[in-house]
Amino acid sequence: MKRTLLIAALLAFLITPFTQANASTYAKTQYPIVLVHGLFGFDDVLWVDYFYKIPYKLANKGATVYTATVSPANSSEVRGEQLLGYIDQVLAHSGADKVNLIGHSHGGPTIRYAASVAPEKVASVTSVAGVNHGSKVADIVRAGLQDGSTLEGVAGTVFNAFANVLELVSGSGISALPTDSIAALNSLSTQGSQSFNARYPEGLPSSYCANDGKVLEDNGVFYFSWSGGSTYTNVLDVADPLLAVTGLAFGEKNDGLVSSCSSQLGYVIRDDYRMNHLDEVNQTLGIHHLFETDPVQVFITQANRLKSIGL
Template identity: 45%
Template sequence: MLKSKKLATIASLALGLAFANISHSAVNTPNVKATGTYAKTKYPILFVHGMFGFDRLGGSTFGMDYFYQVLPDLARNGATTYAAQVSPLESTEIRGEQLLSQVEEVLAITGQSKLNLIGHSHGGPTIRYIEIVKPQYVASLTGVGGTFRGSKVADLALSNSGGSAFISAVSDYLLGPVITWASDNTNLPINMNRSLQSISVAGSTAFNNAHPTPALASSCSQSGASSSNGRYYYSWTGTSQLTNAFDLLDVGVSTLAPLVYGSLDNDGLVPRCSARFGKVIRDNYSYTHLDEVNMVLGMRSWFSPDPVTLYRQHANRLKLQGL
């Protein structure tokens, strides 16, 4: 059994390496002047998007960041911030290898030895991959609505062979290519099936068993370790399925999790349990899955806290921790 696990681990890492030659500059950093030091962390912060994600769509004049308004705000408050662009639809290992090259690029640009990594959705397991292969590069890992334990939404999609084939075709040949074209990185590989397998409950369980971390507790009723070997772990998530009826993209995405989880303890795509990782800042914000990154264009509930403020406060938290 142990031997088969080792072989599976080697195979998955090899698959990632096979696609690792597709690299992309991680220099999407806001061109703004710092006016304060509230968010000035010791180590740079690299943000990693989830499924169907991007660093930025469009140019500097007409465009939208995945982490909408977050990076410029942190930069104005003294942080050194970058946004990664990995495949919008691929396995954790392939995305992880792409991210690794960008991590090393940021380290070279900044002259630092470590980074603070923040991953949303599938970006959560993706940043975990860096700690697996290059733990010395990690100062902290923060998951936001992370699919650390998977989502039954992926299981539901994979369980219907006809539906899965249709979703894969649309995603692989239409949605994925449009995203990579709009983000000016058309060479990134796209594979919806591998993406769904990675964030499924079974796929996530296999990944966690092969690469255990103290940041994930044995059950959702417990908390994972907040630090290990000098590296720190944090997370937060939302539990709302609808916050703004005018945000049509968010409304569409947020109807998925209630199909399998009901209307409680999920952000419309990822269950609360899956997102709990390390020190849980809070796991019941009035956010949908896209609200967690301030999309689309900052539309959310009038009564929920500003997501940009949460990221700014977290950068200050990292700063005070000496990270």
């Protein structure tokens, strides 16, 4: 009965127009929100954080927000285990029983792992352009690096060094968390994603692009997702040309690094925002499509959605 009432309440909310009444508590969820970055994520570089202005704006609307510390590059399982340790710290600090996880890009599989392994600690999973069925960009890179080859070793060293430089520049120093860019690449490939999905299937649609994932899984966790479906969104954004090029790897709607169909998980809020992979986290410096919803507002609205169903 409780499960039926929860689903009914969610469906009622989804068809109800949003308002900004009681703005100071608009995003005040019952459980803390934990943001989880994707590949090569960082704390902040020159005062610009990965989730640009999003934690501040959420907190300003009443949310309790944490930004997880996980390896900038490693496998989904390794990052997921690190996230579980971070969740324990959040629960101890906040006194809460559970958390609401929101992960971008590789943060998607990372939070799915945590929810699958320890559902008693997770109220909801929200995947933002999550690499849930792999990325064709990762497939191309993986195909160009023969397993065990010298080139693969050199590439791994270079990208690991890049991740460490990001940590240093962001002021966090090189963390004790291990960095393994090749393991990350394997996780983000189609083959790696399929293997991961076989072990942690919660929230997934019945098939690629079916868009029929369960919003409330048997493990008691609510699943949501959204993503962009555009690559070049603003001529002033210096990152857009690169994403326009990488987007050519896909023969379908994508955000430059992840296809819209690959991003689908649980209840799909939208998979066609006029946003690219960086716009989704309000990068670069908040520059996005002039006639699309502010990416920050999408996060705030999701927090309100979670609040409205008691999460």
